[in-house]
Amino acid sequence: MPRRRYDAVRAAGSGRRGASAKLALLCAVVALLVGASVASGTSFNLVKRVGLYSGYTTHSGCPQGQPIDPINVVWSGNTSATNPTTIADVFSSRLAWTHNDDDSPFGPDYQYVIRYPGHYCQRDQAQRADDCAICNRDHIRFFPTYITGYGSPFHVVGDAHHDENVVSTGCLHGIIPVGHISSDFNGPRNLVVRKWTALGGGYSGVFWRRWRNDQPLRQCDGSYHSSNGWVAFLHG
Amino acid sequence: MRRATVRRLLVPISFAIFAVGCGAGQPIDAQAVRRSFSKLQSALDSQDAQTICRLLAPIGQASSLAVLQAGMPQLQRMSRQQLQGEIEDCARSLRPSDIEPLKRGLTGLSLRTVALVHDHDLATARAVSAGRSLNLIFVKLAGEWRLAFGNR
Numbered sequence: 001m002p003r004r005r006y007d008a009v010r011a012a013g014s015g016r017r018g019a020s021a022k023l024a025l026l027c028a029v030v031a032l033l034v035g036a037s038v039a040s041g042t043s044f045n046l047v048k049r050v051g052l053y054s055g056y057t058t059h060s061g062c063p064q065g066q067p068i069d070p071i072n073v074v075w076s077g078n079t080s081a082t083n084p085t086t087i088a089d090v091f092s093s094r095l096a097w098t099h100n101d102d103d104s105p106f107g108p109d110y111q112y113v114i115r116y117p118g119h120y121c122q123r124d125q126a127q128r129a130d131d132c133a134i135c136n137r138d139h140i141r142f143f144p145t146y147i148t149g150y151g152s153p154f155h156v157v158g159d160a161h162h163d164e165n166v167v168s169t170g171c172l173h174g175i176i177p178v179g180h181i182s183s184d185f186n187g188p189r190n191l192v193v194r195k196w197t198a199l200g201g202g203y204s205g206v207f208w209r210r211w212r213n214d215q216p217l218r219q220c221d222g223s224y225h226s227s228n229g230w231v232a233f234l235h236g
Numbered sequence: 237m238r239r240a241t242v243r244r245l246l247v248p249i250s251f252a253i254f255a256v257g258c259g260a261g262q263p264i265d266a267q268a269v270r271r272s273f274s275k276l277q278s279a280l281d282s283q284d285a286q287t288i289c290r291l292l293a294p295i296g297q298a299s300s301l302a303v304l305q306a307g308m309p310q311l312q313r314m315s316r317q318q319l320q321g322e323i324e325d326c327a328r329s330l331r332p333s334d335i336e337p338l339k340r341g342l343t344g345l346s347l348r349t350v351a352l353v354h355d356h357d358l359a360t361a362r363a364v365s366a367g368r369s370l371n372l373i374f375v376k377l378a379g380e381w382r383l384a385f386g387n388r
Contacts, residue, residue, distance in 0.1 A: 109296035133294035167341020179386025
């Protein structure tokens with residue numbers, strides 16, 4: 001009998017502990033959910049503040065085009081000098097990324113981003129690479145996305161990527177099978193950040209934000225490559 | 237031969253030359269595409285950067301045949317000097333590591349069918365080798381056929 005009472009007391013105590021454990025767990029879950037939603041909300045708002053809509057990748061032949069490369073660098077500035085041409089000029093003159101497909105008589109491969117507000121397609125306005133058009137190379141396109149009314153209004157976004165030569169049988173219909181795939185996004189982005197911030201002066205400083213642009217992107221040779229989703233914010 | 241007879245014969249002879257020229261144009265161009273592709277394969281094999289840069293045309297990767305057709309008049313306006321400048325720049329930059337994947341991918345391929353399109357300055361070709369096939373595009377610039385390279 002005493003033993004049964006003891007068991008009952010223990011059972012009651014265990015029930016109280018169980019209830020508080022459940023409550024703690026519930027609180028933790030709610031906190032996690034709230035945290036995650038705030039974090040993702042912040043990230044989403046930042047994407048809009050930069051002037052991009054939901055797709056954080058470039059698109060070939062927007063709006064029907066397939067996602068091509070993730071946006072992974074953003075330049076922000078307080079004047080209209082933060083535009084694709086001036087950023088590209090710095091790449092040519094100071095970072096030694098002198099190759100410009102726009103100068104080629106064959107022309108460049110144009111891509112697009114979807115801008116916010118308005119949900120319209122913006123074609124790249126400049127681009128630079130560290131090597132020739134049929135070379136393995138690091139390459140970036142620059143898109144103007146500035147909008148007014150959101151603090152610092154001048155933004156340029158870029159899609160740093162590594163172009164690698166392949167001959168492939170896996171391209172979508174209509175895609176030329178001898179040419180480039182994008183085999184890396186993080187390496188070229190980090191290189192851009194290192195070189196840009198090393199310029200010093202008004203170009204110093206970087207902060208990072210994680211956007212949800214880390215989906216694996218299928219390349220022409222059947223391989224998949226993705227960004228880790230981190231976007232570098234630089235002074236333009 | 238009297239002058240009047242010569243004049244009478246001149247018209248049908250001109251027509252005949254024109255007809256033979258038109259009829260022969262397509263196979264001759266198809267042969268030229270094959271020759272150019274074969275030259276490119278040899279150049280890749282010997283890592284001859286100058287020839288590789290001459291026989292590859294870096295064009296936007298997603299350029300469909302329709303887009304290329306639309307852009308051909310502009311490409312045809314390119315001067316030989318401009319084209320040569322591009323080739324020189326390219327040859328200075330091209331390294332063995334750039335060439336190797338192209339050599340690996342194009343060696344052993346042979347062109348089965350060559351179809352000429354757009355006033356004979358564009359061609360599509362089915363390239364095959366054991367177990368694989370590719371649809372290639374060639375553009376004719378400054379009198380020479382060049383394999384389209386999907387620049388990105």
